[in-house]
Amino acid sequence: MSEVGTIRVRLNGKDRDVDPGLSVRGLLEALNLHPSLVVVELNREILERERYGDVPVRAGDTLELVHFVGGG
């Protein structure tokens, strides 16, 4: 069960309780992530950056937040 007043989502492979009513953009901001440097996959579909502000985070969503790291 999620904490009272929160919703549970699967975020980067871990369960996480977040505030209800957040957009994807709001979630990124709550996590101190810059939307222009993060790519979001929502329930296995890539979410276009222009839609971050419009798409709500819902209970049970699976989100992957990825970015570029060093690699060869």
Added chain:
Amino acid sequence: MTMTATGSDLDTPFEIGGRTFGSRLIVGTGKYRSNRVMVDAIRASGAEMVTVAVRRVDLDRTKEEGILHHLDPSEFFLLANTAGCYTADDAARYARLARAAGFNEWIKLEVIGDESTLLPDVHATLEAARSLASEGFKVMAYTNDDLVTALRLEDAGCVAVMPLASPIGSGLGVVNPYFIREIKRRLSVPVIVDAGVGTASDACVTMEQGVDGVLMNTALAAADDPVRMAHAMRHAIVSGRLAYLAGRMPAREIAVPSSPREGMLD
């Protein structure tokens, strides 16, 4: 001449997928001991194209540590990779995420088939190459030094085919120069040797096979002094390229004097 030689009278332009690059050296960004050293080494290498990996943001860290906080994407051409993927589907997923980052539609396709050698799964690589090319990606495919696979990858629409010199991170140099030469002879798209170069002589010997470029990461990142090694690699790539274009003298197992036999004193 400039140190890169490409674009000068001494060398032909280095083009991949309709884009011209000023250096035949492509470098990775992984495994450096610090971001400062990474950026200094990449600048010293003269490389324009740099590879990056796609990974989850670490949400447990207080500060986001994406590479773009250190590497200016307006200074370098970013080539995202699918490193760590073992299936065609996974590789395609990573490629699409990389493209969604919004920089370009280029991808270094890498589908691994064996964990201990990191040798590629060429069947899965081919499958992913076909589907990504049809989605408009410019695919640069990491593969083994097998001619038939290289030909198939070209047919699949790859903008470059990238056979290994030796296993990733091994630093063993070119273990089969004949196969590398044969792949270069037979393909029309650029051939970039990716993986296995350990030191400057390896890079030079690789370029002397006639290939279009070299991609390396560990040789710089794991050197005692990555910045100095990056300078060495920049020279080595140019040296090997120019030596190839110059056409070497025939090797023969007999001495031939360089000074005249005539005119000797009695």
